[in-house]
Amino acid sequence: MAYQIKKAAVIGSGVMGSGIAAHLANIGIPVLLLDIVPSNLTEDEEKKGLSLEHKAVRNRIVSGSIQKLLKQKPAPLTSKKNLALIEAGNLEDDLEKLKDVDWIIEVVVENLDVKKNLYEKIDAVRKPGTIVTSNTSGISIDAMAEGRSEDFQKHFLGTHFFNPPRYLKLLEVIPAKTTSQEVIEYMTTFGEDRLGKGVVIAKDTPNFIANRIGTYGLLVTLREMEKRDYTVGEVDSVTGTLIGRPKSATFRTLDVVGLDTFMHVAKNVYDQTDGEEQAVFELPEFMKKMIDNGWIGAKAKQGFFVKKGKDIYEIDSSTLEYGPVKKMKTPSIEIAKQQKGLGNRVKSLVYAEDRTGELLWSILAPTLLYSAEMHGKIADTIVSLDNAMKWGFGWQQGPFEVWDAIGVSKSVERMKEQGDTIPAFAQSLLDKGFETFYKEEDNELFYFDGEGYSPVPVNEKVIDLKRYKKKHGVIKKNSGASLIDMGDGIALLEFHSQSNAIGLDIMQMINFAVDEVEKNYKGLVIGNQGKNFCVGANLGMILMEAQDDNIFELDFVVRTFQNAMMKLKYSSKPVVAAPFQMTLGGGAEVCLPAAHIQASMETYIGLVEAGVGLIPGGGGNVGLYLKHLKGLPNGVQVDYQNIANKVFESIAMAKVSTSADEARENNFLDFADGISVNADHLLYDAKQAALSLYDNGYQAPKREKFPVVGETGYATLLLGAEGMRLSGFISDHDMKIAKKLAYVLAGGKLPYGTLVDEQYLLDLEREAFLSLVAEPKSQARMQHMLVKGKPLRN
Numbered sequence: 001m002a003y004q005i006k007k008a009a010v011i012g013s014g015v016m017g018s019g020i021a022a023h024l025a026n027i028g029i030p031v032l033l034l035d036i037v038p039s040n041l042t043e044d045e046e047k048k049g050l051s052l053e054h055k056a057v058r059n060r061i062v063s064g065s066i067q068k069l070l071k072q073k074p075a076p077l078t079s080k081k082n083l084a085l086i087e088a089g090n091l092e093d094d095l096e097k098l099k100d101v102d103w104i105i106e107v108v109v110e111n112l113d114v115k116k117n118l119y120e121k122i123d124a125v126r127k128p129g130t131i132v133t134s135n136t137s138g139i140s141i142d143a144m145a146e147g148r149s150e151d152f153q154k155h156f157l158g159t160h161f162f163n164p165p166r167y168l169k170l171l172e173v174i175p176a177k178t179t180s181q182e183v184i185e186y187m188t189t190f191g192e193d194r195l196g197k198g199v200v201i202a203k204d205t206p207n208f209i210a211n212r213i214g215t216y217g218l219l220v221t222l223r224e225m226e227k228r229d230y231t232v233g234e235v236d237s238v239t240g241t242l243i244g245r246p247k248s249a250t251f252r253t254l255d256v257v258g259l260d261t262f263m264h265v266a267k268n269v270y271d272q273t274d275g276e277e278q279a280v281f282e283l284p285e286f287m288k289k290m291i292d293n294g295w296i297g298a299k300a301k302q303g304f305f306v307k308k309g310k311d312i313y314e315i316d317s318s319t320l321e322y323g324p325v326k327k328m329k330t331p332s333i334e335i336a337k338q339q340k341g342l343g344n345r346v347k348s349l350v351y352a353e354d355r356t357g358e359l360l361w362s363i364l365a366p367t368l369l370y371s372a373e374m375h376g377k378i379a380d381t382i383v384s385l386d387n388a389m390k391w392g393f394g395w396q397q398g399p400f401e402v403w404d405a406i407g408v409s410k411s412v413e414r415m416k417e418q419g420d421t422i423p424a425f426a427q428s429l430l431d432k433g434f435e436t437f438y439k440e441e442d443n444e445l446f447y448f449d450g451e452g453y454s455p456v457p458v459n460e461k462v463i464d465l466k467r468y469k470k471k472h473g474v475i476k477k478n479s480g481a482s483l484i485d486m487g488d489g490i491a492l493l494e495f496h497s498q499s500n501a502i503g504l505d506i507m508q509m510i511n512f513a514v515d516e517v518e519k520n521y522k523g524l525v526i527g528n529q530g531k532n533f534c535v536g537a538n539l540g541m542i543l544m545e546a547q548d549d550n551i552f553e554l555d556f557v558v559r560t561f562q563n564a565m566m567k568l569k570y571s572s573k574p575v576v577a578a579p580f581q582m583t584l585g586g587g588a589e590v591c592l593p594a595a596h597i598q599a600s601m602e603t604y605i606g607l608v609e610a611g612v613g614l615i616p617g618g619g620g621n622v623g624l625y626l627k628h629l630k631g632l633p634n635g636v637q638v639d640y641q642n643i644a645n646k647v648f649e650s651i652a653m654a655k656v657s658t659s660a661d662e663a664r665e666n667n668f669l670d671f672a673d674g675i676s677v678n679a680d681h682l683l684y685d686a687k688q689a690a691l692s693l694y695d696n697g698y699q700a701p702k703r704e705k706f707p708v709v710g711e712t713g714y715a716t717l718l719l720g721a722e723g724m725r726l727s728g729f730i731s732d733h734d735m736k737i738a739k740k741l742a743y744v745l746a747g748g749k750l751p752y753g754t755l756v757d758e759q760y761l762l763d764l765e766r767e768a769f770l771s772l773v774a775e776p777k778s779q780a781r782m783q784h785m786l787v788k789g790k791p792l793r794n
Contacts, residue, residue: 196677210392480505536585592623613778708747
């Protein structure tokens with residue numbers, strides 16, 4: 001049977017249920033969101049004279065949850081418009097509507113009887129072949145499927161999302177014994193391709209994979225902190241980014257999750273295990289007291305940390321009193337910071353003979369042993385275990401990757417010396433004479449499967465650039481960028497300068513890339529796999545030249561950048577930009593001239609130069625103006641002033657989109673540009689877009705003149721800015737920047753509607769940029785951004 005999910009239903013509209021509904025709406029799937037009918041009226045409803053039978057009352061719970069989606073941070077919706085795809089209903093009036101959906105996701109209270117009762121009702125109305133899944137975080141999938149029809153059981157499984165569903169990559173797929181293989185395979189592919197998730201197949205065991213290992217690691221950390229007399233702040237200072245874990249480390253993570261939520265997750269394993277394992281899943285006494293006191297973390301504004309005024313204080317686990325946050329200060333931390341690569345850093349810390357080394361060894365060693373013990377019980381492969389921790393808990397390395405980094409035989413020797421039992425799976429690796437859980441051969445990655453090594457399964461849509469370059473080599477590279485052959489006639493231009501900032505090296509590489517592609521390739525993709533696509537031009541270099549009064553040198557740089565952007569735009573072969581995460585300033589300017597933009601769903605794009613006292617200098621002003629004009633119908637009377645106003649506001653206010661959807665609303669993307677929900681598929685999708693353009697007979701755009709708003713439009717643009725200055729919203733220097741920007745966008749002192757060419761506006765832009773660079777207040781803004789990482793209002 002060929003499955004297709006065109007419409008879905010989510011039952012349970014709490015934070016998780018509404019978050020899943022929002023994620024489905026983000027990818028264009030209409031959702032029916034259902035919850036129970038309220039049993040009493042609110043004061044407001046009574047005042048309006050409504051009864052319990054009124055539709056607004058009966059759907060109140062879901063309607064309230066849908067409205068909350070607009071206020072939540074981080075935003076569950078990629079665009080407020082997506083709200084239109086979520087339909088509110090209730091379980092009494094709208095149950096029949098379930099026959100029209102292809103996927104039903106249950107997200108109700110974690111109670112087996114409640115869930116089974118609900119499934120009985122669903123089974124009576126669903127059409128055969130409808131997939132039903134539970135978002136449970138730990139109740140047995142087999143137990144939930146009991147007593148249902150054969151078709152229900154065949155199409156039933158667990159799909160455990162992590163919160164918040166839009167942002168967290170992990171989706172644990174947990175089949176029941178009765179789930180058909182076809183359904184498992186379909187949901188895995190659907191999870192990766194449509195939902196954009198990293199999917200792992202988990203076994204039907206308490207808390208599945210990520211929460212099982214993650215909770216164990218957190219509880220071991222709590223135990224060792226108490227036992228060895230460390231403070232909350234000391235633990236957090238070494239269990240975060242230093243060892244490749246999220247910035248929130250241990251205790252800030254617990255505060256965000258909520259101690260009450262964490263208690264339920266831990267209790268779930270505690271109730272279903274015994275002996276030594278069970279003992280670990282018991283919460284320490286001090287934490288139970290914190291929960292009794294209601295100090296359950298961020299939602300109670302008090303947990304392991306509390307904010308008093310501007311200062312943050314940490315709890316003392318022995319007295320439950322708050323004091324100043326202490327950080328770990330040991331020689332090994334300083335030594336580790338000098339190490340190249342995460343693996344080497346962790347290795348040097350774990351074996352350090354000081355308080356840091358002692359703490360990290362005491363929490364990492366048991367977690368590695370437990371992961372090996374769980375192999376085969378909670379998942380079939382170490383790849384699933386490692387991916388679950390990376391995608392669900394934000395670890396940069398999974399437990400078996402960490403074990404390889406610190407040395408398996410060296411660590412096992414030490415574990416044995418301290419009396420630990422080595423799980424059979426880990427011991428068998430060494431008994432067979434192997435040294436690592438993973439190994440690389442011919443640039444292919446293999447993992448230890450208990451007997452020997454098997455290739456790590458890779459989706460063809462996932463391109464690992466580091467490994468790809470090792471295998472296929474590089475056409476040409478310099479300090480800022482590389483040109484890589486992606487195969488099938490497509491080349492990739494990869495930025496790899498510091499923060500991917502654009503300097504002359506990248507500009508040279510852009511020029512070389514276009515020439516090379518025009519001669520020998522079908523198309524060019526501009527993309528990389530750094531932290532961000534590109535956060536702009538090399539600000540440090542610009543400031544240094546400006547402070548030295550090297551305006552001639554800066555004029556050359558800006559001219560070179562503009563010319564490189566025009567070369568991209570008018571290339572005879574298609575250029576596809578593949579932005580993701582921060583795509584700011586110069587990063588946005590690289591995307592605007594591309595023939596096609598294939599953006600990751602999480603793309604935050606904006607021309608933010610005003611924040612550093614400048615305006616865009618690489619063609620961004622004209623680029624965004626033309627992107628707005630591009631979508632206009634031919635032969636229709638257009639008010640160009642409205643377009644100029646919108647572009648002016650976007651650049652002057654340094655607006656940044658909060659998603660690719662919003663980037664489309666702000667005209668950085670047009671209707672033909674693409675959005676990749678799965679960030680790991682971005683380069684693959686961009687390559688396909690370039691091939692498609694080539695195969696369809698791509699023609700470079702013709703150089704054409706376009707209308708500007710001229711002198712009257714300039715006055716109109718300034719009127720709004722002057723009002724903001726007089727109201728105290730912007731400073732005198734902001735006004736100076738606004739004047740320069742307005743002059744460029746208006747095309748100078750010309751009559752309204754005059755047709756100009758791109759070069760005319762680029763020259764105006766360059767003059768304005770260079771005059772602002774010379775301003776002391778602009779230089780102060782640049783300096784502040786470089787030192788503090790945030791804009792200065794002066």
